[in-house]
Amino acid sequence: xxxxxxxxxxxxxxxRDPLNLFFGLGFPIVLLLLLTVIQRNIPVALFEIEHLxxxxxxxxxxxxxxxxxxxxxxxxxxxxxxxxxxxxxxxGDFILGYLLPVLPICIVQSVICYGAAVLLGLKVTVHxxxxxxxxxxxxxxxxxxxxxxxxxxxxxxxxxxxxxLLTNLTAWLSGIWFDLGLVGGAxxxxxxxxxxxxxxxxxxxxxxxxxxxxxxxIWWVMGYAxxxxxxxxCAFLRQMKRQ
Amino acid sequence: xxxxKTVELTKKYKGLTAVDALDLTVRRGELLSLLGVNGxxxxxxxxxxxGLTRPSSGDAFLNGKSILTDSAAVKNMIAVSPxxxxxxxxxxxxxxxxxxxxxxGFSKAEARDKAAELSGRFGLEEVANKRAGKLSGGWQRxxxxxxxxxxxxQILFLDEPTLGLDVLARSDLWDMIRALKGSMTVILTTHYMxxxxxxxxRVAILKSGQLLLTGTPAEIxxxxxxxxxxxxxxxxxxxxxx
Numbered sequence: 174x175x176x177x178x179x180x181x182x183x184x185x186x187x188x189r190d191p192l193n194l195f196f197g198l199g200f201p202i203v204l205l206l207l208l209t210v211i212q213r214n215i216p217v218a219l220f221e222i223e224h225l226x227x228x229x230x231x232x233x234x235x236x237x238x239x240x241x242x243x244x245x246x247x248x249x250x251x252x253x254x255x256x257x258x259x260x261x262x263x264x265g266d267f268i269l270g271y272l273l274p275v276l277p278i279c280i281v282q283s284v285i286c287y288g289a290a291v292l293l294g295l296k297v298t299v300h301x302x303x304x305x306x307x308x309x310x311x312x313x314x315x316x317x318x319x320x321x322x323x324x325x326x327x328x329x330x331x332x333x334x335x336x337x338l339l340t341n342l343t344a345w346l347s348g349i350w351f352d353l354g355l356v357g358g359a360x361x362x363x364x365x366x367x368x369x370x371x372x373x374x375x376x377x378x379x380x381x382x383x384x385x386x387x388x389x390x391i392w393w394v395m396g397y398a399x400x401x402x403x404x405x406x407c408a409f410l411r412q413m414k415r416q
Numbered sequence: 417x418x419x420x421k422t423v424e425l426t427k428k429y430k431g432l433t434a435v436d437a438l439d440l441t442v443r444r445g446e447l448l449s450l451l452g453v454n455g456x457x458x459x460x461x462x463x464x465x466x467g468l469t470r471p472s473s474g475d476a477f478l479n480g481k482s483i484l485t486d487s488a489a490v491k492n493m494i495a496v497s498p499x500x501x502x503x504x505x506x507x508x509x510x511x512x513x514x515x516x517x518x519x520x521g522f523s524k525a526e527a528r529d530k531a532a533e534l535s536g537r538f539g540l541e542e543v544a545n546k547r548a549g550k551l552s553g554g555w556q557r558x559x560x561x562x563x564x565x566x567x568x569x570q571i572l573f574l575d576e577p578t579l580g581l582d583v584l585a586r587s588d589l590w591d592m593i594r595a596l597k598g599s600m601t602v603i604l605t606t607h608y609m610x611x612x613x614x615x616x617x618r619v620a621i622l623k624s625g626q627l628l629l630t631g632t633p634a635e636i637x638x639x640x641x642x643x644x645x646x647x648x649x650x651x652x653x654x655x656x657x658x
Contacts, residue, residue: 178518178527182504182511189506189547252498256563259466259496260519261488 175262179270186244187278193240197282201233202289209293219352226290227376228349230283230308231369234315235343237282239335241275241319246328249412264413268406271320272313279312280305304379310391311372314398321405324412347373368397417480419444419571419601420465424474427460427625434460436625437474442618444479447593447602448630449612451649452622458605459499461622462573465603466496478571492520495569499576499605501556502563505549509540509559512548513566520567534562538592554585561592571601578611590614609646621649623656 187193205225212220219225248254257267283305291297322335344350347369353361364370371393378386420442427435435457442448450458463469465476467487475482481489503512510531517527535541538558543551548559557577564572577593578586593615596602606612612619613633620630629636629652633645640648 174523175519175521178515181518182507182515185511186504186506252500252502253504255468256496256498256502257519258468259491259494260516260567261491261521262519 176266176269176273179257179262179266180274183244183270184274184278187240187275190240193236196236197233197240197278198285200236201229201282201286204232205229205286205289205293219350222290222293222295223380224377225349226287226295227304227380228347228373229290230286230304231311231347231372231376232340232343232349233282233286234279234308234311235340237275237279237312238315238319238322238339239331240278241271241316242321242323242326242331242335243328245271245320245323245409246326246331249323250328258413264410267413268320268409271323271409272316272402275316275319276309276312279308279316283308283312298382300380300382303382304376307375307379307387307391310394310398311376314368314372314394314401317398317402317405321401321408324405324408342367343369346370349373368394417444418442418477419446420476420478420603422461422465422474422476425461425464425471425476426473427457427464427469428472433625435464435471438622438625438627440620440627440630442601442603444601445598446617447597447604447615449604449606449616449619450622451606451609451612451619453653455624456622457625458622459575460625462496462575462603462605466494466573467491492567493570494573495564495567495571496573497557497561497564497575497577499579501553501560503548503556503559506547508545508547509551510535510544512559512563513540516563516566522567530566534566537565538562552585554581554588557581557585557589558592561589565596569600571603572596574602574604576605576607578606578608586611609649613645621652623653628652628656 208220208225209222287295287301287305318339319335322331326334346364346367353364353370371390375387375390375394418441422438422440425435425438426433438461450461452458460469464471465478465483467483467490475484478490479493483490504515507515513531513534514527517530522530535544540559540562543555548556551559561574561577574593578589581589604615616633618630618632619636621628631639637643637645637648640651642648642651
């Protein structure tokens with residue numbers, strides 16, 4: 174009950190911010206629409222809707238880090254979190270309360286993204302459902318990154334680091350906008366060591382219905398998600414102790 | 417029985433002693449003001465008593481429960497209204513109240529009833545559906561205290577409750593705080609001498625982490641040989657410096 178009360182509050186704080194709604198739900202759809210129009214005028218295989226939609230679904234999730242981190246950093250910066258620390262809420266309640274409410278928002282975002290893709294020509298198959306489900310580990314990765322950044326940085330720093338740096342890293346190193354093989358070399362090697370390209374490849378495989386091709390990408394994503402979650406929990410507990 | 421008893425409560429930060437072997441007793445139902453200039457140790461004392469900071473040594477007992485060994489029981493009996501306005505800005509007044517009831521383990525129906533009761537008591541009905549972040553400072557402070565009271569605490573900590581408020585808003589809050597007297601133990605920190613004099617049953621004056629004296633406002637004025645409370649405070653603190 175306690176953790177649900179706290180989760181509900183966090184949900185409302187995220188959803189009632191118009192900027193969050195624009196960047197979380199509107200912006201990915203605008204990108205999808207824009208690139209589909211470009212693709213119709215200048216056909217590029219990368220921007221075909223079945224190739225593009227999974228990438229945009231992953232890119233859209235990167236904004237969840239910003240929302241989650243901003244909420245936590247703002248709470249830390251105000252007396253609100255201190256007030257809650259004097260209540261019977263436990264450390265576990267706080268961590269779950271910040272992580273859990275953003276996950277359903279991620280799922281809704283993916284549903285909207287694939288829904289928009291269907292309107293733009295994506296064939297309706299059962300694989301869309303599978304793809305939405307496969308966004309869960311990706312969502313956990315980004316939301317945990319939010320917990321980590323929110324526990325370390327101030328709300329102003331979070332704007333720069335999560336709003337600019339992370340979204341750009343996700344965009345450039347994920348193979349959504351261009352084939353990483355075209356750049357090759359160290360750039361491609363670094364990209365392959367990070368989870369973003371694996372998240373996109375996993376989503377693309379899921380949408381094609383090629384379950385076996387989901388591997389090994391899913392291990393990369395789940396491994397990073399588990400590691401980042403563990404680090405984020407430690408960082409949160411550390412700042413809780415400091416407060 | 418005492419509501420609060422501190423036993424050589426001490427907090428040190430890297431060589432600096434913020435609170436130095438504090439022995440303080442607060443009776444049940446009493447309103448005690450902690451007074452002191454900046455750095456006197458008021459906030460650190462409150463942080464230790466509310467479980468936000470662990471003492472370096474010593475202990476404190478709230479209604480007989482140790483802050484060191486029984487912090488869960490302590491958290492169930494206290495509430496805090498922090499110095500800054502600690503409300504969830506995008507939630508309505510009603511939702512803020514229900515949130516605090518929820519984190520204290522009340523069911524949805526109980527939380528709704530509690531929120532309605534507190535809204536009525538603090539005159540918050542007219543702004544019940546407004547977002548807390550859009551309220552004036554006075555309304556936010558009123559909400560902040562109502563949020564602290566929703567769990568029915570036995571001990572309430574009010575940290576600078578009227579800081580930055582205009583005269584009317586301050587007078588309204590004073591009335592609300594007076595109405596709490598007797599029903600629960602209240603620890604108040606303030607920089608306003610007239611506030612401490614008007615509201616307190618007893619006052620504790622701290623300086624450099626040490627307790628200089630405790631007494632009723634009248635006793636403190638007698639001790640300093642003046643009929644002005646702010647003057648008495650200044651004399652006592654200056655005496656301790658010399």
